[in-house]
Amino acid sequence: xxxxxxxxxxxxxxxxxxxxxxxxxxxxxxxxxxxxxxxxxxxxxxxxxxxxxxxxxxxxxxxxxxxxxxxxxx
Amino acid sequence: xxxxxxxxxxxxxxxxxxxxxxxxxxxxxxxxxxxxxxxxxxxxxxxxxxxxxxxxxxxxxxxxxxxxxxxxxxxxxxxxxxxxxxxxxxxxxxxxxxxxxxxxxxxxxxxxxxxxxxxxxxxxxxxxxxxxxxxxxxxxxxxxxxxxxxxxxxxxxxxxxxxxxxxxxxxxxxxxxxxxxxxxxxxxxxxxxxxxxxxxxxxxxxxxxxxxxxxxxxxxxxxxxxxxxxxxxxxxxxxxxxxxxxxxxxxxxxxxxxxxxxxxxxx
Numbered sequence: 001x002x003x004x005x006x007x008x009x010x011x012x013x014x015x016x017x018x019x020x021x022x023x024x025x026x027x028x029x030x031x032x033x034x035x036x037x038x039x040x041x042x043x044x045x046x047x048x049x050x051x052x053x054x055x056x057x058x059x060x061x062x063x064x065x066x067x068x069x070x071x072x073x074x
Numbered sequence: 075x076x077x078x079x080x081x082x083x084x085x086x087x088x089x090x091x092x093x094x095x096x097x098x099x100x101x102x103x104x105x106x107x108x109x110x111x112x113x114x115x116x117x118x119x120x121x122x123x124x125x126x127x128x129x130x131x132x133x134x135x136x137x138x139x140x141x142x143x144x145x146x147x148x149x150x151x152x153x154x155x156x157x158x159x160x161x162x163x164x165x166x167x168x169x170x171x172x173x174x175x176x177x178x179x180x181x182x183x184x185x186x187x188x189x190x191x192x193x194x195x196x197x198x199x200x201x202x203x204x205x206x207x208x209x210x211x212x213x214x215x216x217x218x219x220x221x222x223x224x225x226x227x228x229x230x231x232x233x234x235x236x237x238x239x240x241x242x243x244x245x246x247x248x249x250x251x252x253x254x255x256x257x258x259x260x261x262x263x264x265x266x267x268x269x270x271x272x273x274x275x276x277x278x279x280x281x282x283x284x285x286x287x288x289x290x291x292x293x294x295x296x297x298x299x300x301x302x303x304x305x306x307x308x309x310x311x312x313x314x315x316x317x318x319x320x321x322x323x324x325x326x327x328x329x330x331x332x333x334x335x336x337x338x339x340x341x
Contacts, residue, residue, distance in 0.1 A: 008255075008320055008322065008329070009252070009253075009254075009255035009281065009320070009322055010252075010253065010255065010281050010285065012322075012325065017325065017327075040274075041276075041277065042280070042281055043274050044271060044272075044274065044280065045270060045271050045273070045274075047331060050331070050332045051332075052270050052273070066331065068257075068320065069252075069255075069280060069281045070229070070271075070272065070274065070275060070280030070281065071250045071251065071252045071255055071256065071257050071280045071281055071282065072227070072228060072229045072232065072250050072252070072272075072275075072278070072279050072280035072282060073139075073227055073250060073251045073252045073279065073280065073282030073287045074136050074138050074139055074140040074141065074224075074225050074226050074227035074249075074250060074251065074287075074292070
């Protein structure tokens, strides 16, 4: 299946901004995070089709997954 | 024909009548006489809205890279009553981004220095400087604000502020920065957006711990916070009330994302 994956801020470095990824059927958000080597301690919010999602959310063909790092400085 | 009031005349009248300069300005605006230092606000800000701003109360939590810029813009625009909280003194690593920091001010209270600058920029503004953490000061002061601004530098304090604003039914303008990146949103009472954004937060800081804080990122996000604050004060529409804005100055992108509707208590 193909899922559109969007990365933001520091997660773009050495990866990509947006990519249609070919993923195994029924894989989870957590699988994508592992596949992309995204450090969990930097993880902020995850959006799946515009709604907040958790790592155990199962992905489906045509989904859009957006992954953001945590930002807290001022 | 528009008439103007010079600041020196405002201050002279205030001195003569033993009144606050703010009252002098409001009185003149009501007669279509515009204080000259607000000339370039007009007509983007109407005369009636300028009076509304002079009567407005905004609280700014944090007086660092974000907060000083927010206070600066609100004061220049003519927001009449500003309260700012920060317990810190200036240190050398503030010099890259904090507006009122300079070598001579190292070791001095940030909010006190900020108040002195603002007094020179706009003497009509009543700025209350509280050199303490907002959590440690009288909560009723927050309850008197119309809008609160989150210009803090750590996640637990941001979450606590969101809860306090919720309790007092006050909208909160949130921004956070790290390196070239920033995020911005307007939290209306009842929204759980900050709890959603920081649902994975087990630490005090985010990417800024490794990325640092760049001066232009703080300034850009502070400008946006000031603009959203003014829109709230003047009952203007804002897309940020239903969206989270992500700013990436390295790739020059600005993404607006819909706020989530997840029940954070179920996570």
